[in-house]
Amino acid sequence: MQKRKESERYDVIVIGDVFCDIATMPMPGYPERDKQIGCEFMLSIGGQAGNCAAACASLGLRTAIICNPGNEMLSNWVISELQKLGVRCFTSISEKEDHPGITVSIAFEDGSRSMLSDRGANLDLKAEDMDFDLLHNARFVMRAGHWNTEGLFTVNRILLEFAQSAGVYTGVDIGWSAYLGWSARAKETVFAFLPYTDFLFVNEAELEGLSVNTKGDVQELLNKGSKNVIVHQGANGSSWITHDSELHSPAFNVSMISPTGAGDVFNAGFIYAFLKGKEAEHCLKFANACAALHISRRRRKNVFPTVEEVEKMALK
Ligand SMILES: Nc1ncnc2c1ncn2[C@@H]1O[C@H](COP(=O)(O)OP(=O)(O)OP(=O)(O)O)[C@@H](O)[C@H]1O
């Protein structure tokens, strides 16, 4: 690990997965087997943590990421793109995998997509790579990409408990469990840290996957200790649910070009507005606008929304 200055202070420290994403422009349908068809690729930073950190920095938050990108050309590309956006990267070297996580995403004109993912060096991110002094000085610790960073399963609870007890807000976005499924054991790895999670970000499918008794029941997660559940609802917008309140905010009407990273950029927008002390309604609206902007433009370069762009959109 790189040497860190104890005096370094960040608004947000994102801990989790980084990927190199290769996504097609929306296509009419799935290519037939044994046929080759032409398409246009967009190459971008990916991973839940990678996207969230990139978007936080683009909004002007002082942002750091703790991740394991591997140690080869593609790893260097991912890190240099994050650095260009202003993200301070604390990276560890993988002992097992050289390459970063890689996702190939095939997008369709109806807004859906199929993804193939190789977690690469993300699996090697581990407890020893965490820096508690760094966390202690942050305003928000965001744990993203739970399933892609299995090496942190044993330390997630400790990390979040530590941050929360130091007065740092904690957030988690676990993402879709593509590898372990939603078995009781897999769910336990999430339930263990819910008492130390101020904001749990989930989409409706994950909510259903996580539930034990009633499908998609947010109350179950609140009862297990999460203080706030923020639900990503795609084209329906988002909701903020606590034990005694429920707020919904509709999505912005945009044409989708690339759905990749919508949830992560939403999370960054939410964290930004929350840290600025905005009202709940404004936080959801700002986050919806951030995500809408991101999914409605071509990812030729690693471009993420800026505050000016989001405010312009939110005022529409
Ligand atoms: N079709 C859409 N139109 C407008 N806004 C959208 C659309 N799809 C997503 N969004 C915005 O993006 C946010 C997050 O998207 P979504 O609900 O798909 O999250 P997710 O499934 O967690 O995404 P990801 O796969 O990136 O993790 C939504 O809450 C909404 O604000």
Ligand SMILES: [Mg+2]
């Ligand atoms: Mg998501």
